[in-house]
Amino acid sequence: MSVSWQTLADALSLGGIYALMAVGIGLVFGVLRLVNFAYGQLIMAGAYAVAYASVWGWPSWAGILLCFAVVLALTMLMDRIVFRPLRTQSPAVMLVATFAVAFLMQSIAVLAFGQLGTIASSMGPLNQPWDIGGVQIRKIAIVSVVVAAICLALLQLLLTRTSVGLHMRAASMDFRTARLLGVRANRVIGGAVLISGLLAAVSAVMLTARDPQVTPIFALDDTIIVLAGVVLGGLTRPITATLGGFTIGFASGLLGGALPTNQSQYLPTFLFAAVILVLLVRPNGLFARAGGSAERL
Amino acid sequence: MKRLHELIAPVALVLGTALLGLVVSSALQTYFLDTLIKVAIVVALYVFIGNSGVLSFGHISFVALGVWTAGVLTVPVDQKNAIMPGLAHFLLHANVGNVPSLLLAAVAGLVFAFVAGLPLMRLSGLAAGIATFGVLEIVNNVLRYYDKIGPGLNAFSSVPQTTGIWQAAIGALICIGVAFAYQRSRFGRQLRATREDPAAASAAGISIYRQRLLAFAVSGALAGLAGGLYVHLLPVEIDSLYLDVTFLTLAMLVVGGSGSLLGAVVGALAIGGLDSFLSAAENGVDLFGWHLNLPTGTAVLAVGALMALVLIVRPSGLTGGREFSLAWMRR
Numbered sequence: 043m044s045v046s047w048q049t050l051a052d053a054l055s056l057g058g059i060y061a062l063m064a065v066g067i068g069l070v071f072g073v074l075r076l077v078n079f080a081y082g083q084l085i086m087a088g089a090y091a092v093a094y095a096s097v098w099g100w101p102s103w104a105g106i107l108l109c110f111a112v113v114l115a116l117t118m119l120m121d122r123i124v125f126r127p128l129r130t131q132s133p134a135v136m137l138v139a140t141f142a143v144a145f146l147m148q149s150i151a152v153l154a155f156g157q158l159g160t161i162a163s164s165m166g167p168l169n170q171p172w173d174i175g176g177v178q179i180r181k182i183a184i185v186s187v188v189v190a191a192i193c194l195a196l197l198q199l200l201l202t203r204t205s206v207g208l209h210m211r212a213a214s215m216d217f218r219t220a221r222l223l224g225v226r227a228n229r230v231i232g233g234a235v236l237i238s239g240l241l242a243a244v245s246a247v248m249l250t251a252r253d254p255q256v257t258p259i260f261a262l263d264d265t266i267i268v269l270a271g272v273v274l275g276g277l278t279r280p281i282t283a284t285l286g287g288f289t290i291g292f293a294s295g296l297l298g299g300a301l302p303t304n305q306s307q308y309l310p311t312f313l314f315a316a317v318i319l320v321l322l323v324r325p326n327g328l329f330a331r332a333g334g335s336a337e338r339l
Numbered sequence: 340m341k342r343l344h345e346l347i348a349p350v351a352l353v354l355g356t357a358l359l360g361l362v363v364s365s366a367l368q369t370y371f372l373d374t375l376i377k378v379a380i381v382v383a384l385y386v387f388i389g390n391s392g393v394l395s396f397g398h399i400s401f402v403a404l405g406v407w408t409a410g411v412l413t414v415p416v417d418q419k420n421a422i423m424p425g426l427a428h429f430l431l432h433a434n435v436g437n438v439p440s441l442l443l444a445a446v447a448g449l450v451f452a453f454v455a456g457l458p459l460m461r462l463s464g465l466a467a468g469i470a471t472f473g474v475l476e477i478v479n480n481v482l483r484y485y486d487k488i489g490p491g492l493n494a495f496s497s498v499p500q501t502t503g504i505w506q507a508a509i510g511a512l513i514c515i516g517v518a519f520a521y522q523r524s525r526f527g528r529q530l531r532a533t534r535e536d537p538a539a540a541s542a543a544g545i546s547i548y549r550q551r552l553l554a555f556a557v558s559g560a561l562a563g564l565a566g567g568l569y570v571h572l573l574p575v576e577i578d579s580l581y582l583d584v585t586f587l588t589l590a591m592l593v594v595g596g597s598g599s600l601l602g603a604v605v606g607a608l609a610i611g612g613l614d615s616f617l618s619a620a621e622n623g624v625d626l627f628g629w630h631l632n633l634p635t636g637t638a639v640l641a642v643g644a645l646m647a648l649v650l651i652v653r654p655s656g657l658t659g660g661r662e663f664s665l666a667w668m669r670r
Contacts, residue, residue: 077465124647124651127651128650128651128654131650131654133464133465134392134394135593135650135654137394137468138394138589138590138593138646138650139646139647139650139651141586141589141590142586142590142643142644142646142647142650143643143647145583145586145639145642145643146640146643146644146647148639149636149637149639149640149643150640152635152636152639153634153635153636153637153640157635262582266472266476269469269472270469270472270473273465273466273468273469274469277465307480307484308480308481308484310476310477310479310480311476311477311480311481313476314472314473314474314476314477315473315477317469317470317473318458318459318470318473318474321462321466321469321470322458322459322461322462322470325461325462325463325466326466
């Protein structure tokens, strides 16, 4: 088992992308107590936007813009027609509802774009290696680490330095008390949903650059792993969810690169066995503070 | 046993489906058989999810285990090498009949669910959801790639196709009977009490952990039995028992109403019927002189849309979580 620089860089970049997805899922969970299983399908839609823009011969910046537009529109639509009517329901009902939305979007993609998928070739240059001191590292690995770091830093500023961020943190601690103290529910939820949509769009661009083959199940496996990571880290605060996402992305990137080929097919087994073990020891999450009560479902 | 009349509607629905399946053409009969097996799976899900109120994404792995057990033990010995070239020696010569293979499938589901439940039932909420999901991932991953124990990515062909209408109907009825007996027993009532108010139930001396574990094991046995029935119906690819089936069966339970046995049966039949019809239409079907040919993917689309709609309009499901009552008829 040997770890190359490329493997390490890939693991870091996967950790970065998963951290972005994790915080996108974690923010919405904070204000709505809703685990959005359909998050991966938002990313899939964004990836199709990038792919089709490249098929139509648009420049890559236009593809990225289209991706943001599509993902944000779908996020808002999802909030409007699914999350809002279900806000008062139990977390179990909401989770199953997002399950339904996920499969709905996936089957729409199958009907509209076909099973085979489309290639987003405009992102190709990002897959070329950079030569850093004799070590070859793919550009996308470095770009995604940098982008993830910038996004997380901006988010941290937003959450700690602005009143919207303060409201959001208050709402995720105790929604009712926050409302009684004058936090506007719709504004906070809208803000959280919007940010989570932005993060989904960023993740979509990064994932498309890593893997330009866009199919209806694009990002499905990633979302499942991120969901496990989010619960693994703990959903109590955005930072714990982020750390959980990063940890599982880094671990899965490292294992995927380091395992010998005849064992790498068992990667999900190793990964989920580890997740189950950690949850048994720390059901509230790896990074949760002691003494918090577990989420019931 | 009191309140036996609650069984009238579920049993009548299953028997009605079976009788309808007897009169249609053999091409359409497969859909009826498939739906009856879905009833068995959804009832198995209901035993745990409905009574405990805890979501499980892991039950399809028990079905897969039942498929594997019944399949690997009933492929004729002289064909095992052809279908499963990497098969371990001790499985190479094992062969049992139809009924023993179904029983062993149920036992496999029971034992595996019990062993998996020993640690997992300590969890609740999202942690339980993700952990049961992990079980599904692991079982799917191992059965897909470990070719020493099964056909891996290939289909379980050459398994004797003994699941006819009656075997499927009897299997579904056994599941319904066990689910009913369980929910009326003191164990079932204790588990339902923990669902309504965990704090009060523990204060009354109920061990939430033990009751959940028992329900998990019972529902694992039923899911294993359903898997056994399934592999005797058609050459199953174990790999296909994954997210789609998990979604479809959970949708059936939620749409029917996860709070009652009747809900499980109604949901399975309603969505099973719709899904079968649309799947048939994807291959082209003649309906009252119309030729209907839908593009691939319509069935999943319709099921997803219906499920989202029912959840938004009627979150407690079509039956509202109530059992069948004779008072409905007197009104």
